[in-house]
Amino acid sequence: MFAVSSVPYGTRTEVTDSDRRKFAEVFKKCDENDKGYLNTEDLKVAVMMLFGYKPSKREVESMMSAAQQNTTGMSLDGFLKSMSTKKAAQLWYDEARQIFTAFDMRYRGFLTLDDFKTAFRLILPHFSERMVIEAFREVDQDSDGLVSYKTLSWPSTME
Structure with a gap:
């Protein structure tokens, strides 16, 4: 867990x-x-x-x-x-990677909407489900229902 x-x-x-x-x-x-x-x-x-x-x-x-x-x-x-x-x-990239890994509880290399919901429930229990879904849709850039660490947007200085 x-x-x-x-x-x-x-x-x-x-x-x-x-x-x-x-x-x-x-x-x-x-x-x-x-x-x-x-x-x-x-x-x-x-x-x-x-x-x-x-x-x-x-x-x-x-x-x-x-x-x-x-x-x-x-x-x-x-x-x-x-x-x-x-x-x-x-430093930002390393921290983001650690956070992503913490959310990826099954070590699959991607997050599902359920993973998002679980993480938000534990960290921000008062955050509405609608807002969690909107946040997930924002980072699910290709709308495949999965958020991969590799597909997230990084600062322009990361090559």
């Missing part, structure tokens, strides 16, 4: 000063020849160091164009903003 205490309520979703210091250290390590900016190859290495995966060409181009303040590369300020956004999205 679903235990309310298993929901990671209050999980950290903010980027800390410690995170920002780590981002600055990685920037310095990846800024070859102390040029004051990261080119696309430097940025790939930095993301690998911080997040443990090689970003796609599209993701790197997107980060560069969003943060680029000059034509040569990404400045420290742009890098800090970009990595903070990425980290906050990752």
Whole structure:
């Protein structure tokens, strides 16, 4: 049975000063020849160091164009903003995944309307059934009666 205490309520979703210091250290390590900016190859290495995966060409181009303040590369300020956004999205994604898993009591990889009703009854017992049904319809994007974790909408920073 679903235990309310298993929901990671209050999980950290903010980027800390410690995170920002780590981002600055990685920037310095990846800024070859102390040029004051990261080119696309430097940025790939930095993301690998911080997040443990090689970003796609599209993701790197997107980060560069969003943060680029000059034509040569990404400045420290742009890098800090970009990595903070990425980290906050990752924290949100991790928390959402934990909540979804708590609701998926049968470990099927999807939620049914009955799963929704059970979860809402336990967590928000005064929430009307009509509102639960409306919430379910909102997240059941393809109207197949199932909500899969993979089909949920995520922040645009999640690639």
